[in-house]
Structure formats: C-alpha cells, structure tokens
Amino acid sequence: MSGAVDLTALKERADAQRQQAQRPNQTPRPAPPTDDGAPASGAAHGGAVLDITEATFETEVLARSQQQLVLVDLWAEWCEPCKQLSPVLEKLAGQAQGSWVLAKVDVDANPRIAQAFRAQSIPMVVAIAQGQPVAAFNGVRSEAEISQWVGEILSQLGDVLPGAAPVDAEPEADDPRMVAAEEKLNAGDFAGALDDYRAIAEAEPQNVEAASAARNLEFVLRAQAHDPAIVDTAAPADVDAQLAAADVLLLAQQPEAAFDRIIAVVKVTAGDDRTRARTRLLELFELFDPAEPFVVSARRKLATALY
Structure with a gap:
C-alpha cells in the first residue's frame, strides 16, 4: 500500500514541531504512571508499546522502521472495537522480543496521522517498514490471526530492515505536467x-499534490453547477438534493452547516444511501486540514451517527 500513502508531510511537520520545542539542557523524562500507579504502556512492555504524536511520528515510527517493523495502531477513546483490539496488540508486542514494536496513535489528538493513512474507519493497524506502509487491516482480529499476519510480513521482509539507511534524494525539478x-x-x-x-493522480497514486488539486477542482465545478436555492x-x-445543498453551503464558506446536512442524512438512511452520504462527507473532509476544529467535530458526529 506504499504507493497510495504519502507520509512526507507528517515527517516535515514533526521536524518543525521538534525544532520549535527544543530547549538547551533538556533531557527526556520517563513516561508518567497511569492513574492506578502502574507504569505507562511502553514501560510495562519494555518499550515495545509507544504512544505516538504528530511531533514524535518521524522519529518513533518512520526512523525506527528503518531498523525494525513498526505496527501503527489507530484508535480513539470512543471506539469500542479499539478497546478490544489494543490489549491484544500490546500483549503480542510485549512478546515479540524486539522483532516489532507497537505505535499507538489517538486519531482525535493526532488527526493528521489518520489523514495521512486515509483511515476511514478504526481500529486500523498499519505495518511500516523502511518508512513506508507495507500492509494494513481494519477491525478486530484474534491474537492468532494477528500473529500469523505479522509473521507473514516479517517473513517477506527477510533481512531488508537491519542496517537500512535512508538515501538523500536530489531536489526534483518542477513536473512539466503539473505546470x-x-x-x-x-x-x-x-x-x-x-x-x-486526474491523469497525473491516476498514473501516480502517491502524487498528493495532483490528487488534492483534482479533489478541489472537482468540488468547485460540482458545487457551482447546483442551483443555490437547493x-x-x-x-x-x-x-441527492441534500448532498447538493451541502455542496452549496460549503462553497459559501459554511462548512459546519454543510457537514451537518450530510450527517443528518446518515442518521435517517441505510444501505446504499447511507454509504453514499458517508462517502461524500469523507470526500469533503479531505478538502480541509484534518486538524480544523469543525472537521474534528464533524468526524465525531459522524462516528456517533454510524455507531
């Protein structure tokens, strides 16, 4: 799945946040204990379980994955299936003897990471090797299924990970097709x-710039074709009319109202109609920075409407 996911933006953002946060004479501190006095999850499993933020994603996931397989667990407090899956993953990570580590990401606190992986539902687990996603699954799986899945990934990787180092790429010239x-x-x-x-994005699924430009232009042309009276x-x-109305509202710079329109449709529909409404809402989310408060709020409302 590496061709469909671009983690460059996360790395750049993490670098910027880390530089801003650096202070002289700072030393890392151990993770605080949990409310019941137990060590934090990473300590409890000998460092096999890590809590990841956007600021630590580059060092703890991308850089680490050059030497070691990293499983990224995308979860949220409100997600009941996540509460079933996470303990299984943590147990297996603790038993892995360093062959892989578990990187836990709260998608509500770190929406850009979920956006980078194009996560449309959680729990979602993504295997990262050499800075790229190599496999993924959604939903709850048994301990045996996960063990087999990880084993197959490690078998396919063979001796690829140890000693691997990133190669600095030469600056790329402007793409004449984009120009x-x-x-x-x-x-x-x-x-x-x-x-x-569209042609560039179809030929190169990893070209985030072309895909983003196509999404934005598709939306504007579609929204302008609607009668504002809708x-x-x-x-x-x-x-169909409610989705058109949402387009008009969004074009008029009313994202909260547009999102609420579609969420209302999700609540009262089922089957194909509900899927169509949910898919459209997720497409509209991609037009914005995932950290925008109105996007975060709408995602929570959508989750409530679905579950």
Whole structure:
C-alpha cells in the first residue's frame, strides 16, 4: 500500500514541531504512571508499546522502521472495537522480543496521522517498514490471526530492515505536467486542468499534490453547477438534493452547516444511501486540514451517527 500513502508531510511537520520545542539542557523524562500507579504502556512492555504524536511520528515510527517493523495502531477513546483490539496488540508486542514494536496513535489528538493513512474507519493497524506502509487491516482480529499476519510480513521482509539507511534524494525539478495543468487553470480552462490533474493522480497514486488539486477542482465545478436555492428547497428524504445543498453551503464558506446536512442524512438512511452520504462527507473532509476544529467535530458526529 506504499504507493497510495504519502507520509512526507507528517515527517516535515514533526521536524518543525521538534525544532520549535527544543530547549538547551533538556533531557527526556520517563513516561508518567497511569492513574492506578502502574507504569505507562511502553514501560510495562519494555518499550515495545509507544504512544505516538504528530511531533514524535518521524522519529518513533518512520526512523525506527528503518531498523525494525513498526505496527501503527489507530484508535480513539470512543471506539469500542479499539478497546478490544489494543490489549491484544500490546500483549503480542510485549512478546515479540524486539522483532516489532507497537505505535499507538489517538486519531482525535493526532488527526493528521489518520489523514495521512486515509483511515476511514478504526481500529486500523498499519505495518511500516523502511518508512513506508507495507500492509494494513481494519477491525478486530484474534491474537492468532494477528500473529500469523505479522509473521507473514516479517517473513517477506527477510533481512531488508537491519542496517537500512535512508538515501538523500536530489531536489526534483518542477513536473512539466503539473505546470501545464496550472497554466490551464490560470487561463480559465477548468475542465482541461481537471483532466490533467486526474491523469497525473491516476498514473501516480502517491502524487498528493495532483490528487488534492483534482479533489478541489472537482468540488468547485460540482458545487457551482447546483442551483443555490437547493439549500431551501431540498426535501429531507431526497439524498441527492441534500448532498447538493451541502455542496452549496460549503462553497459559501459554511462548512459546519454543510457537514451537518450530510450527517443528518446518515442518521435517517441505510444501505446504499447511507454509504453514499458517508462517502461524500469523507470526500469533503479531505478538502480541509484534518486538524480544523469543525472537521474534528464533524468526524465525531459522524462516528456517533454510524455507531
């Protein structure tokens, strides 16, 4: 799955946060005990379980994965399946004898990490090797299933991890395809620019810039095609009309109202209609920084509506 996920932005953000937080004569402190006096999870498992933030993701996940397999556990306090899966993962990590470590990520506190992995549901577990995701699964699995899954990954990796080191890449020149697409956009040829961005994104799934440009342009063109009056005339049971109304509201810089429209549809629908509404909402989330308060709030509302 490495071709579909780009972790570069997380690394750059972690570098910036770490530089800002550095102070002279600072020394790392041990993790505090839990409320019941027990050691923190990482200490309890001899460092096999790590609590990860956006600031520590680069060093504790990406850099560590050059030498050791890292399993990233995406979880949240409100997620009941996560509470079933996490203890199993922690137990296995403690028994792994250093062959792999578990990196736990609270998606509510670290939404950019979840966004980077394109997590649409949790729990989600992603295996990272040499700075890239190599396998993943969603939902709860048994201890035996997880052990077999990890064993297969380690077997396939063989001797790839020990001693591996990242290679500094030369600065890349501007992509002439992206330059051509931008020129069409600036000239008002929106359809031509969209075709170009889509073609680049389809040919290179890891090209985040092209995919983002295509998503934004698709949304603007779709929203501009709607009659603004749909906001007031859309029938509550008309899914297409409600989705169109959400587009109009978002184009008018009313993201909270737009998201609430679709969440209301999710609450009263089922089957294909509910899936369509949920998918559209997730697509709209991708137009914004995942740390935006209204995005975080809407994600929580969506989770409540679904579960």
